[in-house]
Amino acid sequence: MTRLGIFGGGQLAQMLTQAAISLGVETVIFERSADSPAGRLTRAELVGAWEDAALxxxxxxxxxxxxxENEFVDAALLAHLEVQGMPVFPSSATLALVQDKLLQKECLCAAGLRVPTFRRVDTPEAxxxxxxxxxFPLLLKARRNGYDGYGNVTLRSPxxxxxxxxxxxxxxxxxxxxxFVPFVRELAVMVVRGRDGDTRAYxxxxTVQHHHICHIVRAPAAISADEAAEATALAVAAVEAVQGVGIxxxxxxxxxxxxMLVNELAPRPHNSGHYTIEACVASQFENHLRAVLGWPLAPTALRTPAAVMVNLLGRRNGSVGRDALRAALTIPGAHIHLYGKREARVGRKMGHITVLGASLAEAEALALQAADLVDV
Structure with a gap:
């Protein structure tokens, strides 16, 4: 049986592990802290600093x-493993380009893709x-380790x-x-690219943000066929530009x-793709596994006219009760995912709900109704 090592043990590694079980693949979780959501699903778990040579x-x-499952692993660690003969996907070269937002933007520009105008700044004077x-306004960003609005500040005056x-x-x-980009809406595309270069787009x-955190995902986006084609072409070209393998x-x-402009890439499963678990022929997690293992990719088409995913963001601080989702289970058609995080915090991603429907409005109304009933 194939053993897939995953850096990180959060909800993305958890859902990767769930998909791996169905494909007969074992996972080995390497997380920096104990009792991770993914670590509870496997007998093979290492806990400690990723930089620890023995671990x-x-x-x-x-x-x-x-x-x-995240881009916070230093690319040099992946390169060290590659030198030892270990297959790593996405590769250290890809991660080095993506995890530094300046290098990412420079790479996309070099490939002829449209991105927001950017500048490297080394001092406040710059x-x-x-x-x-x-x-003004102007966005100041950390080049590394930023997510969900952390690492970004909007500047409105000197x-x-x-x-x-x-x-x-x-x-x-x-x-x-x-x-600052005066956009009319934010879009996202999940792109999977195999080890042989075969590439498919969902x-x-x-996406609708709440305090810089993805809150609602509507699939498909209510845009024209031409706009969808341009967004898809840009997304595929961006992944090819960094020679990505995986989702x-x-x-x-x-x-x-x-x-369209390309905002950012994430070299991993992504929050905007969670709807694919129920709504698509194959989920982003299954296709990531297929891609990194060198297996044939699965279709990415929707199985329903519309799907809406709502993130369950923490509304309070404290422990998660045993009956947190009990009331939400009364909503028919609500697919509820809790990530098994022991403690809720305001704004923390605690889970998500996906609803399939004949229309986006119908699916969104039910998803929001169910989300309101989850006690996190």
């Missing part, structure tokens, strides 16, 4: 190939210079620069700035003129 060697010894060129610089550089990451979806989440901005 890293044990991880490699127990795995036939390695993937990841931010001021960029603001004179690009104007007075915002100094405190934002102090806050974002505290984490040790260098920064970049991006021009439907274009619209990638590609976030895009839709502009008023009907064109």
């Amino acid at each position: 890293l060697a044990a991880f490699a010894q127990q795995s036939d190939l390695i993937t990841l 931010v001021q210079t960029a603001a004179q060129e690009l104007g 007075d915002d620069i100094a405190p934002a610089w102090e806050r974002l550089t505290r984490g040790g990451s260098p920064l970049l700035v991006e021009a 439907p274009v979806v619209e 990638f989440g590609v976030e895009l901005f839709a502009l008023a003129d009907g064109h």
Whole structure:
């Protein structure tokens, strides 16, 4: 039986493990802290710093190939494993390009893809210079380790620069700035690319954010066929530009003129693709496994006219009760996923709900109704 090592043990690794069980694949979880959602699903779990040489060697010894559930693994660790002969997907070269947002943007630009105007900034004075060129508002971003709005600050005046610089550089990451994009909606496309280069895209979806965290995903996005085709082509080209293998989440901005910009890539399963578990012929998790294992890719088509996913974001701080989802189970057609996180925090992703329907409005109404009944 194939043993797939996964860096990380959160909900993405949990759902990868669930898909792996159906395919007869064992998973080996390497997480920095104990009692992870994915770690509870496997007998093979290592806990400790990813940089620990002994643990890293044990991880490699127990795995036939390695993937990841987040982009916070240092690419040098993946390169070390590759030198030892371990297959790693996505590769260290791909991760090095994607996990640094400046390098990612430079790579996409070099491939001729449209992205927000950006500048490297090494000092607060460089931010001021960029603001004179690009104007306010302006987005200041950490080049590494940012997610769900962490690592980003919107600058609205020169007075915002100094405190934002102090806050974002505290984490040790260098920064970049991006021009503010007056988008009309945010879109996302899950793209899966196999080891042989075979590439397939899931439907274009619209994402709705709540305090910079994905809250609602509508599949398919209510856009024209031409807009969907452009978004899909951009997403596929972005993944090919970084020579990705596996599933990638590609976030895009839709502009008023009907064109798109690539916002960011995620080299892993993505929140905007969770709807695929129930709504598509094969989920993003199954197709990621197929891709990294070198197996044939599965179809990515929707099995329903419409699907809406709502994230279950923590509404309070405290432990999760045993009956947290009991009331929501009364809503017919609500597919509820709780991630098994012991503690809820305000804004923390605790799970998600997907509803299939004849229309987006019908599916969204039921999904929101069910989400309101989950006690997290």
